[in-house]
Amino acid sequence: xxxxxxxxxxxxxxxxxxxxxxxxxxxxxxxxxxxxxxxxxxxxxxxxxxxxxxxxxxxxxxxxxxxxxxxxxxxxxxxxxxxxxxxxxxxxxxxxxxxxxxxxxxxxxxxxxxxxxxxxxxxxxxxxxxxxxxxxxxxxxxxxxxxxxxxxxxxxxxxxxxxxxxxxxxxxxxxxxxxxxxxxxxxxxxxxxxxxxxxxxxxxxxxxxxxxxxxxxxxxxxxxxxxxxxxxxxxxxxxxx
Numbered sequence: 001x002x003x004x005x006x007x008x009x010x011x012x013x014x015x016x017x018x019x020x021x022x023x024x025x026x027x028x029x030x031x032x033x034x035x036x037x038x039x040x041x042x043x044x045x046x047x048x049x050x051x052x053x054x055x056x057x058x059x060x061x062x063x064x065x066x067x068x069x070x071x072x073x074x075x076x077x078x079x080x081x082x083x084x085x086x087x088x089x090x091x092x093x094x095x096x097x098x099x100x101x102x103x104x105x106x107x108x109x110x111x112x113x114x115x116x117x118x119x120x121x122x123x124x125x126x127x128x129x130x131x132x133x134x135x136x137x138x139x140x141x142x143x144x145x146x147x148x149x150x151x152x153x154x155x156x157x158x159x160x161x162x163x164x165x166x167x168x169x170x171x172x173x174x175x176x177x178x179x180x181x182x183x184x185x186x187x188x189x190x191x192x193x194x195x196x197x198x199x200x201x202x203x204x205x206x207x208x209x210x211x212x213x214x215x216x217x218x219x220x221x222x223x224x225x226x227x228x229x230x231x232x233x234x235x236x237x238x239x240x241x
Contacts, residue, residue: 069120070094070170072104073190074112092190093119094167095127096174100135102201103127104171104194128198131206136178139207144200149192150185153200167193175201 073092078085089112096102103126107118133139138155145151151168156179162172164182167190172180184193211217 065097067124068096068098068174069123070096070174071116072167072170072194074115089115091115091119092167092194093123094170094174094194095120095123096171096176097127098174098176100130100132100176101127102130102171102175102198104198106191128202130175130201131204131209132175132177133206135176137180138177138201138204140204142200142203144196144198144203146195146199147189147192148187149189149196151193151196151200152183152185153197154181155179156181166190168197171197171201 070093071091072094075090077088077090079088080086088108088110090106090108091112092104092106093116094102094104103123105119105122105124105126107115107120107122109115109118131139133155136158137160138153141152141154143150143152156163158179160179160181162169162177162180164172164180165184166188168182168184171194172182182197184196187193
């Protein structure tokens with residue numbers, strides 16, 4: 001009988017043990033899955049913060065204003081090496097907003113697109129404000145000199161158009177000037193012509209800036225030219241930078 005009881009008890013014991021193992025295994029994987037889930041959520045939060053920073057930077061870049069880009073000149077140079085020739089490119093670009101701001105830049109690279117992108121980025125950093133008369137022409141004549149390049153810029157009445165050639169035309173088109181007469185003497189090097197043109201434009205001043213610097217009114221400056229007080233006042237009110 002004892003042997004029979006032992007035999008009956010033995011099958012029950014393994015069953016209890018198996019049930020315990022089943023419960024243990026059920027709890028173990030459950031906790032493991034929960035830990036893995038928590039880790040994934042933590043990584044997702046960190047990754048989400050990184051993506052938000054990237055999107056914020058893109059939005060800042062997309063909010064920039066539209067600019068007029070003019071490719072003035074591309075120069076190719078070659079260097080002879082042991083295996084053959086290695087080519088490089090240099091680009092000169094003029095950038096403007098068409099509303100009185102313009103700049104130029106120079107970039108070098110092994111490929112043309114990369115050189116143009118470098119020159120464009122440099123031009124955007126070097127943009128300057130030029131006062132315009134009625135938003136279409138210059139306030140007064142100007143002279144520019146750089147190296148062997150000499151340029152003359154003159155204001156013109158409405159309907160004249162841009163009388164300029166080569167690199168100088170690109171500058172005035174990107175600047176937003178509609179009527180101007182120019183003349184270039186000396187070198188035809190586009191780099192020196194562009195620099196001389198910007199030197200001439202840098203000397204441009206408006207009646208409002210001169211009056212403010214001298215502590216006077218625009219009508220007072222116009223009256224010194226012999227105009228009647230009423231005419232001078234009307235002209236001063238009609239001046240638009």
